[in-house]
Amino acid sequence: MPCGALAAPPTGGNAAAATELDRVVVTATRQPDDALLVPAAVDVVDAADLHRAQPGLSLSESLQRVPGVVARDRQNQAQGLQVSIRGFGARSTFGIRGVRLYSDGIPATMPDGQGQVSHFMPGSAGRIEVLRGPFSALYGNSSGGVISMFSADPPVAPELSMGIDAGSDGLRRESLSWHAPWRGDRDGGALVDGEVVDGDGFRDHSASRQVTGQAVFKGGFGDGGRYTVLLNSHDLRADDPQGLTAAQLRGDRRAASAGALNFDTRKTVHQDQAGVHVEQPLSAHHALSLTAYGGTRDTTQMLSIPVFVQANPLQGGGAIDLDRQYGGADLRWRWSTQVLERPFSLVAGVEYSESGERRRGYENFVGAQLGVVGALRRDEGNRVSGRDAYLQADWQPGDRWRINLGLRHSQVRFASDDDYVTADNPDDSGRLRYSRSSPVAGVLFRVTPTTSVYANAGGGFETPTFSELAYRADGASGLNDLRAARSRNAEVGVRGRGQGLEYSAALFDSRTRGELVVVANEGGRSIYANAGVTRRRGAELSLSGALSPRWRYAAAYTFLDARYGSDFATCAAAPCGDGDVLIEDGHRIPGLSRHAAWAELRWGIDADTDLILDGRFADRVYVDDGSDESAPAYAVFDLAAERRFEAFGLQWRGYARIENLFDREYVGSVIVNDGNGRYYEPAPGRGWVIGLRARKAFD
Template sequence: MPRHPTFTLRPLHAALCILLAGPAGAQTLPDVVVSANRQEQQSFDAPASIHAVGQDAIEAAGPRVNLSESLNRVPGITVLNRQNYAQDLQLSIRGSGARSPFGIRGARLIVDGIPATMPDGQGQASTISLPSAQRIEVLRGPLAQLYGNSAGGVVQVFTADGPERPELRMSVDAGPDGLSRYGLQAAGQSGAVNYVVDVSDFQTDGWRENSAAERQHLNAKLRWDASEQTRVTVVANVFDQPVSGDPVGLTRGQMEDDPRQAVANATLYHAGKDVAQRQLGLVLDHRLGADASVMARVYAGQRDLDNRLSIPLFVQTAPTASGGVVRLDRQYSGVGLRYSRRLPAGDGQVLFSLGLDHERMGEHRQGYINNLGVQGDLKRDEQDSVHSTGVYAQADWAINEDWSALAGLRANRVAFRVKDAFITGDNPDDSGTASFSATNPVLGITRHLSADTNLYANIGRGFETPTFTELAYRADGSGPNLGLGSASSTHAELGLKTRLTEQQRLDVALFNIASRNEIVVASSSGGRTVYANAGRTRRSGVEVTHSAQWTPEWRSLLALSTLKAQFAEAFTSSGGAVVAAGNRIPGILDRTLFAELAWQPRAWAGFTGALELVHRGSMVVNDLNEDRTDAVTLFNLRLGWQQTVGAWTLRETLRVDNLTDRAYVGSVIVNDGNKRYFEPAPGRQWGLGLTATYRF
């Protein structure tokens, strides 16, 4: 793979100075309502690093299939598209979760108040319906710890409300390699009932060999305003992914020879995944008076999965091996309750919240021989369950006009249980239990320097248990790795939010995260990953966001992140090699930059255009730092047109990503035992979209 010049931050300083000295006289930038502390407030006043991506940005970013399309404009979060729908996206917040070879770890996902992260800490981004999303919020920093286990950060997605005037929306997206997405949405208001029902169908042949995928999605939200004090929201989500091939990672030599190929075993064993999930949730919001409210939620769901791994047959047939086909039949549910009350305190007031979260998950895990894509003999059979309970209290104190403070405490307990039903003379009883507990405090203070400038500091403790997937395999022997421990961390953050003018806003955050007993990848091969605990790690960095509306026609956005993630002490890897203190933690980008210049000319009503710059630093591929990806700078172009014809609104979009056709690595598989670390990204890509909306 060709190497490219290294990006430095010197040009950024000059560019930032130019931006901050820009002209005034444009329209005022709107503030965004967010929920950093579980209560809605303006993002400028939230004492935390939190950014929201709105509906317009989500729609302009692509076909609305993956979070990676739109979240590159948020600092502190990295969402990498593996070009592999069998393994989902690689999502990490301030480096937390980067170890994951599939699924989401180290971050909490919440959709319309319902967790999309399981009680063990593993989430799935693929089940999120982006065509019906109104906004996506990303919370980083100590306040995220109040959301519980594995909350290195929080990603919340909010489905749009139906408009007062009912409408029917049809959408079509097309792209290279057979990509297509068809959508239909009905939304509106009828008396006290607000509704949104969205269905979509997505298909792709895949950019790489053996990476074709199909998805069908239904997302529905029904909100009933029972009275002025009571609101009931019902959320239903159905997700079906009957096809998703897994091309597996490539060695550097394979990638340089042909980045679109799949390794031989991926096609030989028909590596891939079939997934189906159904979920129903209910959220009740009730005001008890002018100063008190209660929120209650309950949800339940089922997830079925068949996963064919590319493990050689001779490895699968070993007496203690688990086979090459994983079948999961999972049921999960949860309840939540929060009471909030506002009380006078001195010259100000305190918003006090007390809450309880309880979640459970049970799954039937089976393993079978993968006989060249055909399911063979049973090799594993167990019943797994996990229960998670969290109790939290939080107080937000508006002391006076100059100061405000926040204090919170959350107590968590997560308990795992495995009941083995596959016991033979060569395969012992692997039943067992493991439990983890932690009490995590959060403290913060905000100095309101003026109506346009806030300075805040937060500190908090968090913890992260292993997920059932991370407990699934031991380095030697059969059964789960119940000896794997949880990690603990201390998060500190200093931030500044300032409105430079009515048309410009600047957010800056400095953070440091110190972790103990870090969960790391011990080995990964053929879709089977084994985990272990390392020692101490540290992560520190800077995040800068600047947004400006220069004139009614021109606006810009800049989001910069730097991240230094290292092992703070040496440890011995599973292969016997010593990982030195100071080595970079693999899978983590050391810097990212998103810059956008958008144009909406008055003379061309309905037209918008934008040029995007996306810079990504390097990632190391393993704990020993034996190889790394190259830094890369990409340019994207997007154009949009909108027309109104009677009751119809038509919108057309054109995107060209990676305009200069750069070759680069999309993501890496950390510590892969076969050195197949690399998941290449495509070159120049185009995308077309058409949306037609009829208002009744």
């Protein structure tokens, strides 16, 4: 990734990647040699790997080829994808936590660190970029890693595309796209994509329907100016089967929990978003860029909190109504010059982001009728804002050397105004403020024109989210008085390519103070506190290449040792006392596999036909801090074929895929520290999916 992209969130510009420091860099790695110039762990999943013999329904299909990244499909669209990078984000029970997310440069992570990818459209993406390690701290709060998805560039001629997919468990998908350049001599074009995805779900009570649309407009103006405009909309309606206990898992793996059926647990989401990125060179050495965005996300959710639990006057109810508005802007200046007659660039910028929400909670019953919206039990207005300033310098002191230095200062402010105050329910309003500076430094040495070694180090931090601030560990009213988790990170790595081979390897170490952990679970409430010290260290390896003109391979492996470095106490309910359970130093952090691997073997039968065998392995995953239970290790394989051909004046692409080829029973994801012991989310047995795409290009 060119250094300019590390200093701030990636943007949606269209310029080619720079190899000279006096050019404006607005995107991450786009050319093969760019990765050899970056002192950080960066991987790119390009369009060929995103769309080959798979439906493109989820990031989990493609991110498994990136070492250090875990993307688990939970078979539950109401809770969404579960993503972690080098162990950061694994404890999130919903949404994505600890990882920064971007779509065409527009943030999909709120200022408090909670993110969503439900509106992402992998089937229409041009590439996905992943940044791991210390340099991700330059993206601000909760940057355990960065995942950026970019739309494709406009084609040279207008194209109309249609697609249909079908699969086991009632999977149905229809998609339609129109991609076209601007008329005349204008650079750029328009990309309009839409899709409808329906499914009955592998498990009982897991049906869902998603409707997603996106429009991207790219082009140039004036003297070298560029713009990108992004519009998208997403609707979701999904049933929630919830997790299973170990006993339930041994019985019926397809079952939903009793609470899910009794209360008809479900979720609806409607999200609209708009964003724009503009860049303008001011001279041969100076350039400005601006990114601005805004959106709304309205969520309703029915939970299975028992009726008797809601007899407590402090209980917030089992039906959620959440209306959120969010937005922000990022202004960046880039200066390119020479220092000691060697290329030097400096990027400086400021960013502001804000999210405001109205959160209401209702009883999930009316009389004896369950799963309906009842009396009001919670009503509050919440606001979180982030103010950031960043600076990054990139210098080439020699032909083989590259040095990067960066600093980002972040302020995150929380404000909650409680409008539901009664004699038995005190005022829970509160204010909290967090501030942190995150420095990073990296150095790269190009051993040969095709091999680079690098090292980097830096600090990072992670504030609590509003969900984690909702309840205090001492049982008192007001926001939970949590500290931000602070981490120190370091890595060394090597990256290169030879004849028919591309490879990368990295060793990393991360120490965190004040890790946020669940200390109590009761009546639908998860209560958080700061643990002492945690440590994540490990190794990553990726390989890809050609065995012969028709045979290609790719593989990724991750070793991760993630443990608590000091004792802390948990309990069934706050405030903790006689029922404390001591989690001792050395216990493994739950939700993480010690070993994970993925491999693919591709046979090009001819120029238009591919046969693909891929497999993945995940080691045992502990599901709670006490390491009392775990999901066993597993290995599964998929077999796929793809055929490309022309007929009736159209270009066609058809594929068929058998998933879990040997019908292995395994747990695909876990719910860490679930208070009811419903830790396990089983994955499907053997399944199938087929798809057909048709494309018409207009001259």
